[in-house]
Amino acid sequence: MIPELIIALSVGAALFGVGLYGALSQTNLVMIIMGVELILAAALVNLVAFWRYLYPDVPAAQMFVLIVMAVMAVEMAVGFGIAIARFRSRGSVEMEEARELKG
Amino acid sequence: MTPQMIFLMFFGGAAVWFGIVVFRTLSMVRSALALLFSQTAVGVMFLLMQAEFLGVLQIMMMATEMSVMAIFMVMFMMDPGGMGAMDMTHQKRLSLWAGGIGFVAALAVIWLADWGPANLQIPDATEQTAELGRELLGRSMFIFESAALMILTAMVAATMVAIHPSEGRKR
Numbered sequence: 001m002i003p004e005l006i007i008a009l010s011v012g013a014a015l016f017g018v019g020l021y022g023a024l025s026q027t028n029l030v031m032i033i034m035g036v037e038l039i040l041a042a043a044l045v046n047l048v049a050f051w052r053y054l055y056p057d058v059p060a061a062q063m064f065v066l067i068v069m070a071v072m073a074v075e076m077a078v079g080f081g082i083a084i085a086r087f088r089s090r091g092s093v094e095m096e097e098a099r100e101l102k103g
Numbered sequence: 104m105t106p107q108m109i110f111l112m113f114f115g116g117a118a119v120w121f122g123i124v125v126f127r128t129l130s131m132v133r134s135a136l137a138l139l140f141s142q143t144a145v146g147v148m149f150l151l152m153q154a155e156f157l158g159v160l161q162i163m164m165m166a167t168e169m170s171v172m173a174i175f176m177v178m179f180m181m182d183p184g185g186m187g188a189m190d191m192t193h194q195k196r197l198s199l200w201a202g203g204i205g206f207v208a209a210l211a212v213i214w215l216a217d218w219g220p221a222n223l224q225i226p227d228a229t230e231q232t233a234e235l236g237r238e239l240l241g242r243s244m245f246i247f248e249s250a251a252l253m254i255l256t257a258m259v260a261a262t263m264v265a266i267h268p269s270e271g272r273k274r
Contacts, residue, residue: 002221004108008148009213011115015145017206018122025198026126027191030175034138037168038122041145044161045118052152054218056225059238063246065157066239069164070250074257076168080175081261088267093179096193 008049015042029093033079040072110151118144131176139169155228156235
């Protein structure tokens with residue numbers, strides 16, 4: 001049992017739970033993106049904890065963190081691109097109103 | 104209990120608390136700021152776990168990202184200040200259950216799994232960064248370059264999606 005690893009992983013689990021709640025419960029696209037960001041932050045905490053307490057001599061573990069950070073940036077860029085397109089065509093980014101793929 | 108454990112618990116608790124505030128406050132700008140604080144607390148956790156490069160990168164990247172998010176909030180939301188007390192949630196009970204079950208399942212795995220022996224011999228910050236650089240430009244170069252290409256593609260795709268269709272027709 002490694003107490004520091006357990007603490008870090010528990011924080012990751014809590015961030016994942018909060019992020020999942022946010023991504024499922026929000027109707028606004030920007031708020032849904034925020035939920036997904038929290039889920040990815042949970043993944044980051046887990047990856048750094050695994051590297052620090054189990055494999056500190058393997059630099060590939062840190063590289064995974066960089067890849068997840070790249071995914072976070074991409075997710076935000078594409079999400080905001082879709083938000084702008086949606087706002088221009090419908091004047092709103094409420095996902096309750098986005099029930100069809102057209103326009 | 105070591106000081107590292109106490110600080111990990113404090114900043115971990117702060118990250119989770121601000122994460123909850125993101126979905127509890129009515130003001131969207133406050134939501135973006137709460138997410139910034141949550142991500143900064145995660146960055147401080149990285150620093151506590153002696154991942155200096157990743158910790159600083161996380162804080163810098165999230166400060167920029169969340170500032171952009173706050174601007175988008177003000178641009179797109181019907182009530183960015185939360186003055187109208189609009190409810191912008193749906194399927195709350197289902198979401199609470201899903202989040203709760205996800206949290207409990209992850210906790211069960213954390214407590215029941217055998218994580219093996221700890222390896223606490225960590226290289227110093229300079230050596231860590233040098234090793235990461237060698238890894239990125241050596242064995243993992245293909246993955247690293249793929250990530251770069253993915254970001255470039257996403258930037259082009261996001262710009263193309265965001266361009267107004269009539270702007271294309273005018274030219």
